[in-house]
Amino acid sequence: MMLTSALPDHEDLMQRIARDLIDSYDEELELEIEDRNIDGLDSASRTSDKAARQAYFKELFRLQGELVKLQDWVQHSRQKVVILFEGRDAAGKGGVIKRITQRLNPRVARVAALPAPNDRERTQWYFQRYAAHLPAAGEMVLFDRSWYNRAGVERVMGFCTDDEYEEFFRTVPEFEKMLVRSGIKLIKYWFSITDDEQHMRFLGRIHDPLKQWKLSPMDLESRRRWEEYTKAKEIMLERTHIAEAPWWVVQAVDKKKARLNCISHLLGQLPYQEVPHPPVELPARERHADYLRQPVPASMIVPEIY
Template identity: 70%
Template structure:
């Protein structure tokens, strides 16, 4: 009989074995972040930037702070659910500025049913005929939810303006509407936070070169991304206009310096935690119930033809 499907026995694993297994599971969980960290180092090597980490935050401090902050995010998540809060966080910025990396670290330890990401594709023909904000409102949170927008309705103030995907009239109408739209969201009880990830011309050039030379990342480079590189100054002007017309006391923009990716992630998470007062939520102690054993129960072996080959 297959050892993985042997009959259940009443003897429970000893405490030392359980502790070792739990430690192994925790290390396996942490390896996910290590894999992402190794990927950053690999990309630096591709463009001859092996010493980039010399000026970055130290790896030990980065991991220590990231895990501490992610623990606080779990507490915040509990608070959001307990208080039925509705939280919306917008992530905007230039291509390759680090929005996706920050979003990954925020959501990494959270419940996807509580904290989800909205990354909308280009609008369909039908959506182009709708009220501009309509396709975004469908993704707004209910009570006890957080939604992170990986790009948002500010597409109209950025890429649509620079690339000519909207008319001058539509552009002006966006600015006439967006401040009141956001005030409506806030009056409805939504906590709205807006981040702009900022990187220098030189840093974006380096990150684009990484993607060009990396077969695992080339999919991230679209013709639109390449054109955005050419139109750096046009995007700068659009960003400045956007700040001037949509940075208001009810919902200000927060700028994150993104040239150092690790610091940018930590600064973003720390700031996000500061925007929502939260506390500990009382929980009943969790106790694992005893496993029910039936003497007539036998787990049947799985046929070899159904098993995935054990290559590793």
């Protein structure tokens, strides 16, 4: 005898799905709360912020829908895509990477955020540890900082010699041309913020216990050496802006606009098309009279304190 189940009716099911969707959007809203002292805002500010946030999310969700189409195209046509994100500390690189990958398959679109090289890696060819993270066919790799560390932090902080610095500039154009000739689409973004904006974002991290982990001694030292980083950035852009892999500068003082502008631009760099998929049909669940679900011991249940 087949067991019957108390399946919800169609209307109830749609309501549940709608509630789940709203809950997922609420999680995204939590990511957007930059000022923790929301209760301190007056009603006029709240109304204005709500309208701006609604407009931002409407466009973000639309662009993320296009990113899903891009992902399908990359996987279907076996493309190889590398996207570099560079910029000063607190420029917003991590935020845009999070929004790009938020709704994508991590097996197709993955992030490479390499730590400082270990003793063994320091003896390797400089590009070797980065090359290990390059994509295979049907993959996108987003580098949260990249081999351009040598032209930035390593140069400013004295972690490389003058000879190593010059060798980097001799090698990187040829390295990137090789990547492009191999079939990799290479896109490079520099996130640009002002002196005052970085100052404010660092203060925000200092006073926000949820963000203090983002501040390292290296970040604080980079703040002191703003002008040295500026000079290093200008030299880097001048010497590595090549036709095969040009630099694109994102104006990033406004975080939300920077995310939307970057994603929109990225979508325009690739000739993706929507990949048709056959309709998905949920198979009927098999039911057997001799099936009996075993109870879970009470000692294993997580306490329901909420």
